[in-house]
Amino acid sequence: MHCIRLWAVVFCFQFRLRLLVIKHQIFRAGIVHFSQSTTDPDKDVKCYSDGALVIAHDKIVALGPYKETATDYPNAQYHDHRGRWIIPGLIDSHLHYPQTEMIACYGKQLLHWLETYTFPTEKKFAEDAYSRKIASTFLRQLLKNGTTTGLVFSSVHASATDILFDAASEQNMAIIAGKVCMDRNCPPWLQDTAESAQRESASLIDKWHGKGRNLYGLTPRFAPTSTQAQMSALGELAQQYPDVFIQTHLSENMDEIEWVKSLYPDTDGYLDVYDKYHMVRPRAVFGHCIHLTDHEWQRLGESGATAAFCPTSNLFLGSGLFNLDKARAVEANLALASDVGAGTSFNMFRTYGEGYKIAQLQQQTFSALQGLYMMTQGPASAYNMENAIGNLNPGTMADFVVLSPEFDELSALRLADTASAQDMLFALSMLGDDRAIHQTWVAGKCLYNQTEVI
Structure with missing residues (x-):
């Protein structure tokens, strides 16, 4: 029994050590994606109003409600995108x-x-x-x-x-x-x-x-x-x-x-x-x-x-x-x-x-x-590529987009009282353009950042 407890302590220590060595990044935002194939996207959607997406190197390693997920990654680099939404690339x-x-x-x-x-x-x-x-x-x-x-x-x-x-x-x-x-x-x-x-x-x-x-x-x-x-x-x-x-x-x-x-x-x-x-x-x-x-x-x-x-x-x-x-x-x-x-x-x-x-x-x-x-x-x-792209499941490539739905006066007015991903996405389809794209990440790297565009 003593050996089992000792092994458990060593395992937990090694796991925590790996978390420290691997550079994690955690993104806090509203999150919407589909975790699997479905014939009813309106029903089978995963949505977090205050979510956390965790990446390490070029992969997604965790996804979930922010309060539950963030505690596992106390040393992660923090990206605060509250008021924005994250979707798959x-x-x-x-x-x-x-x-x-x-x-x-x-x-x-x-x-x-x-x-x-x-x-x-x-x-x-x-x-x-x-x-x-x-x-x-x-x-x-x-x-x-x-x-x-x-x-x-x-x-x-x-x-x-x-x-x-x-x-x-x-x-x-x-x-x-x-x-x-x-x-x-x-x-x-x-x-x-x-x-x-x-x-x-x-x-x-x-x-x-x-x-x-x-x-x-x-x-x-x-x-x-x-x-x-x-x-x-x-x-x-x-x-x-x-x-x-x-x-x-x-x-x-x-x-x-x-x-x-x-x-x-x-x-x-x-x-x-x-x-x-x-x-x-x-x-x-x-x-x-x-x-x-x-x-x-x-x-x-x-x-x-x-x-x-x-x-x-x-x-x-x-x-x-x-x-x-x-x-x-x-x-x-x-x-x-x-x-x-x-x-x-x-x-x-x-x-x-x-x-x-x-x-x-x-x-x-x-x-x-x-x-x-x-x-x-x-x-x-x-295309038999769902293990790499198209969703935010852990293990897939870290291809994702940070949306700023309220990108101008009219979009801010339209979306001021909405918390619905469906409504936000529909409004962007009528009012939006590239101004609603805050960042685009590919394989764990930010390849487009609107605030850095000259």
């Missing part, structure tokens, strides 16, 4: 880094937009200096808006993808990116081939996928810009690398859908084109999905793939209204996405706000907590 599931400079250009609809703005701009990414400049600006905009993980389309140039991964690696950001593949229906100075797309994509996978926090996404721009030979070559890679992401566009525009039918007459619809080439599976993320048939929704739901809802882009290009109820009916994985540069903001709260309006136009519900879930835990679970 946001996930933007579909956006284009080469289109950063094109945001807010007057356009018509999808195909005109591509020909007039997208292709001429992406030509510039043949120059490494230009790619580095835009990659730097792009990542700063993500951080400034609280986004810590993005599923990013690069250009057709493999070097531009290298440069983006390099820039993200310097900041230890979790970025999923891929070289765009196009071997037809685009300017000749942007075309690759089936062989070069496969070879360069495989080389980039070997170089970047799973290295640090980088992950690779096979990226056929969309079916009309890839021949059957190129789709087949990329489909071989999809089978060879089952944990690699696939990102592309699907059923964004009615003219686009008719175009696909003419180019792939032997397939049963747009989604079936990707299915034929082994691209409809978990970690496949399809941007838009506005005009899917019931059969396509059913297939998407059973496959484990994800539909990326891009409301600001869909409205800006007049593409149509995403049907949340159909997606929910088949239990499809859903994620929110900015789709910059046809999307009109890097800010995911504003993105949700436009999604709310799209739901309203169809007499559908889309609460602020449902929106937060679709930019945090929802996609993290769909």
Whole structure:
């Protein structure tokens, strides 16, 4: 018995010693997140009005009510954010880094937009200096808006993808990116081939996928810009690398859908084109999905793939209204996405706000907590990354955002009497912008601090 007591004393002493050696930081604020997958985010949300988030190095080590949690970390560096809220780092599931400079250009609809703005701009990414400049600006905009993980389309140039991964690696950001593949229906100075797309994509996978926090996404721009030979070559890679992401566009525009039918007459619809080439599976993320048939929704739901809802882009290009109820009916994985540069903001709260309006136009519900879930835990679970991102669970990477909801006179007036996370998030979706982002932390380091911005 004496030995047992002695062992317990030694163990407690060693535990306390470790707490002293490891540099802990404790953040006090309101906290809201989802600790696990759910079909009912309004019910299964974890919320602390006076919470504590504890990190050590690049990981979260504790989360809970402040009074209960703080006593275990008496020597932690203290960050007092009372009056603010902490949420997980946001996930933007579909956006284009080469289109950063094109945001807010007057356009018509999808195909005109591509020909007039997208292709001429992406030509510039043949120059490494230009790619580095835009990659730097792009990542700063993500951080400034609280986004810590993005599923990013690069250009057709493999070097531009290298440069983006390099820039993200310097900041230890979790970025999923891929070289765009196009071997037809685009300017000749942007075309690759089936062989070069496969070879360069495989080389980039070997170089970047799973290295640090980088992950690779096979990226056929969309079916009309890839021949059957190129789709087949990329489909071989999809089978060879089952944990690699696939990102592309699907059923964004009615003219686009008719175009696909003419180019792939032997397939049963747009989604079936990707299915034929082994691209409809978990970690496949399809941007838009506005005009899917019931059969396509059913297939998407059973496959484990994800539909990326891009409301600001869909409205800006007049593409149509995403049907949340159909997606929910088949239990499809859903994620929110900015789709910059046809999307009109890097800010995911504003993105949700436009999604709310799209739901309203169809007499559908889309609460602020449902929106937060679709930019945090929802996609993290769909991508099998919930042990690293998307929540504030102990053991995950310390990617989180400190919000200042009362960032100006009007927001302070609106939120003066609210203690509800749901109400706070909804108000930010209508009134907020990057001014509501006080700090963005990535892997335990503050990479954006509003008070230090010149």
